[in-house]
Amino acid sequence: MGAQYLARLAGMSTPISLRSRLGSLKAFGGELPVFNTDAAPDEPMSLLIEWVTAAIDADVVQPHAMALATSTMRGEPSNRTLLLKDVDLEAVWFASLSSGPKGDDIAQNPRAALLLYWREQGRQIRIVGAVEPGPREVSEADFLARSPRSRAGAIAGPQSEPLTDFEAAVDVARARFEREPDYVPNDWTAYRVVPDSVEFWQAERARDQVRLRYRRDGDRWTKELLWP
Ligand SMILES: Cc1cc2nc3c(=O)[nH]c(=O)nc-3n(C[C@H](O)[C@H](O)[C@H](O)COP(=O)(O)O)c2cc1C
Numbered sequence: 001m002g003a004q005y006l007a008r009l010a011g012m013s014t015p016i017s018l019r020s021r022l023g024s025l026k027a028f029g030g031e032l033p034v035f036n037t038d039a040a041p042d043e044p045m046s047l048l049i050e051w052v053t054a055a056i057d058a059d060v061v062q063p064h065a066m067a068l069a070t071s072t073m074r075g076e077p078s079n080r081t082l083l084l085k086d087v088d089l090e091a092v093w094f095a096s097l098s099s100g101p102k103g104d105d106i107a108q109n110p111r112a113a114l115l116l117y118w119r120e121q122g123r124q125i126r127i128v129g130a131v132e133p134g135p136r137e138v139s140e141a142d143f144l145a146r147s148p149r150s151r152a153g154a155i156a157g158p159q160s161e162p163l164t165d166f167e168a169a170v171d172v173a174r175a176r177f178e179r180e181p182d183y184v185p186n187d188w189t190a191y192r193v194v195p196d197s198v199e200f201w202q203a204e205r206a207r208d209q210v211r212l213r214y215r216r217d218g219d220r221w222t223k224e225l226l227w228p
Contacts, residue, residue: 028122028203035202037212043221044198044214045089051125051200052087052116060118067115068094070105070131078105084116085142091192092127093134095142099187100159106131112193122203129195138190144182151177155185199226 033054041047055063064084071077078101085093092114096102106112114127133139143151152173156166176183196216203209211226 028119028205030120032122032203032205035200035204035210035212037210037225040200040212040223042223043089044195044200044223045087047200048092048125048127048198049087051123052084055116055118055121055123058118058121060120063116063118066094067117068102069113069115070102070111071109072105073108078102085190091134091194092129093138093190093192095139095188095190097154097159097185097187098133098189103187103189106191114193124199124201126197126199126201127193127195128197129193131191131193134190134192139188140184142190143184143188148174148177154188155183 052063065081066084067079068082069077069079080102082094082096085095087093094114098107110131112129112131114125116125116127117123143154146154152170155176156169156173157163197213199211199213201209201211209228211228212223213226214221214223
């Protein structure tokens with residue numbers, strides 16, 4: 001705990017521990033969607049598209065922010081937030097540089113877990129599957145759709161390495177785009193995660209929850225409700 005925080009607590013007539021403040025927080029407020037699992041489809045991808053669409057329609061803040069977990073061949077895990085780029089009936093898409101730590105992980109161990117969490121709707125989706133680069137033209141279109149600043153940022157220096165002379169490197173990157181507006185770095189990659197497990201989680205009122213998990217079984221899916 002930080003020294004300043006402890007000093008502030010000492011000045012309080014009744015110090016409240018962080019543990020008790022955390023314990024008293026409300027889980028969910030407001031109206032939550034109803035998840036009718038009886039009406040759920042036989043495969044998860046159309047339901048995934050339906051939930052993402054509903055999150056956008058409900059003005060959830062950053063409905064496209066998702067966590068991507070990867071690990072090295074030796075099982076060293078890491079996790080980070082990325083933007084969801086698309087969902088189709090086969091795969092979930094994100095885009096990044098293949099040359100950074102997550103790209104190294106994927107090259108060593110082409111498996112990933114994704115997590116979407118929409119607090120306003122009390123919804124979570126957990127996805128596990130195989131991850132692979134999509135067709136080159138999808139990566140190129142994704143990169144060219146980025147803002148000039150974020151394109152320059154992506155090529156200015158090696159992602160996740162210690163920062164050196166950022167402004168100068170961004171100027172060099174900008175100059176490159178002035179000469180070559182359609183330049184796309186080879187390592188910009190639209191990745192697709194092909195799920196073999198997708199779990200839909202819906203909070204109901206304060207504490208209850210409904211969980212429906214789909215698992216791939218050859219070219220079919222099985223689905224089952226899970227204990228909370
Ligand atoms: C809301 C949000 C969205 C992000 N979107 C992306 C993205 O789409 N692609 C990306 O490469 N990094 C994105 N990042 C940055 C990553 O979290 C991460 O810092 C970066 O990709 C380096 O990850 P790595 O060192 O594990 O390879 C985003 C971060 C946040 C907080």
